[in-house]
Amino acid sequence: MVAFIPTTADADLDSGCESRTNDSIRKLLECVTLDGLLEHQEAFQRIADSNDDNRASGTSGYDDSLDYVEDRLRDAGYSTTRQEFDFFKFTDLGGSVMQQTAPGNVTYVEGTDFIATPHSEEGDVTANVTAVDLQLGPNNTSTSGCEAADFAGFPAGNIALIQRGTCTFEQKGENAAAAGAVGILFFNQGNNPADPTRMGLPAVTLGNGYTGGIPALSTTYQLGADLSALSGLRMRLFADVTRVPATTENLIAESRRGDPHNVIMAGAHLDSVAEGPGINDNGSGSSALIEVAEQMAKTKVKNKLRFAWWGAEEDGLVGSTEYVNRLVAAGGTGLADIEMYLNFDMIASPNYGLFIYDGDGSGFGLVGPPGSDDIEALFERYYAERDIPSEPTAFTGRSDYQAFINNGIPAGGLFTGAEVPKTPAQAAKWGGTANIAYDPCYHSACDTIDNLAHDAFAINADAIAYVTYLYAKGNEVINSQP
Secondary structure, X not given: OOOOOOOHHHOOOOOOOOOXXXXXXXXXXXXXXXXXXHHHHHHHHHHXXXXXXXXXXXXXHHHHHHHHHHHHHHHHOOEEEEEEEEEEEEEEOOOOEEEEEEOOOEEOOEOOOEEEOOOOOOEEEEEEEEEOOOOOOOOOOOOOOOOHHHHOOOOOOOEEEEEOOOOOHHHHHHXXXXXXXXXXXXXXXXXXXXXXXXXXXXXXXXXXXXXXXXXXEEEOHHHHHHHHOOOOOEEEEEEOEEEEEEEEEEEEEEOOOOEEEEEEEEEEEOOOOOOOOOOOOOHHHHHHHHHHHHHOOOOOOOEEEEEEEEOOHHHOOHHHHHHHHHHHHOOOHHHHOEEEEEEEOOOOOOOOOXXXXXXXXXXXXXXXXXXXXXXXXXXHHHHHHOOOOOEEEOOOOOXXXXXXHHOOOOEEEEEOXXXXXXXXXXXXXXXXXXXXXXXXXXXXXXXXXXXXXXXXXXXXXXXXXXXXXXXXXXXXXXXXXX
């Protein structure tokens, strides 16, 4: 076990970090500083300020962010590559409508009762509503809409009422469109009443690959269940959105040293949503990777280091998925060279929790590919050595690890929370305020340079440096492999 090491907050800013080789964890963590992290965050804020207050993929704000990262990594001595790809740029215009027109007449509140489903097509339809293979109540195992057979006898021209569960919203949406639905109302699964992510408005997407061509809205579990009980239900759904073709890029940076057949890969999405500058989501993960990469640039590593800044994550994990799919299409050799993938998406939330992805499944039952448990354990060791409490967080499919997991690559990483409220027990553990979101500015204009917990940022940057260094040097391995 490595002895206690000073954290970023303890760093000596006059330690000669610009010229020395950080060939030990102690030296590395002295040089991964909060000032360094904030230098990058301030750069991202300036870029957003000059580009309509956002850094979304397909915009000049994203392009300027990519230029900034590439310049820093090239100056540090890394080999950089840009990977261009096409995607659909989805924009929620904020004027969507959901109304019950029979048997009652009810107009629902956007943002509270419903949202436009990300990657819905624009559309305004009024039609009868048909429920699709629902399974209500706690502990349900809904597969609503996952199979074409779920739509047997579905009346073409109706709106499909579909419950979350088992398969992707994209699969459910494609099946609904193929059955002749003119619109979709998704609602949350409701399988765990204690889990807000399974009860409230579902934070999911139809995905960049959606081709159904019909509009979709999403609502809460309770409202969906209530609507399913109404006889003669007829509704109006208006998705006030745009979905247009666009082009953007990933940035990949590699160390010049290290075994190319044993790659330690770490990534963070660089894009923001259109609603704001995205300084926590995900300037925080992006800045931490820049800082760690720069401070490890002169380190002699046994395994090759590869850092990725993904585009179009906010449009459905498009950049990371495109990257992995190209490796698969090329025969999979390059994919097999990746020993692990480490993901950092929102690591400085202002009302933070300190969460580690649940690689062994002990917290949530969603097990990562073999070796993910070892990654989780190493992050846990970092926290334990500093007597800092942590908790597991589930692989929910909401960030860029998903394509790697789907293809058998061990994964892990850190997260400080998004729109879910902090519990009283977590407030007692970490401080902050119970019953409000970990990040009240999640996907909002107020996700600015003032929307950061500096203590969480410093802790997590050091955790990233600690784990990345040990794996890159070969001091720690997964699955007992060299």
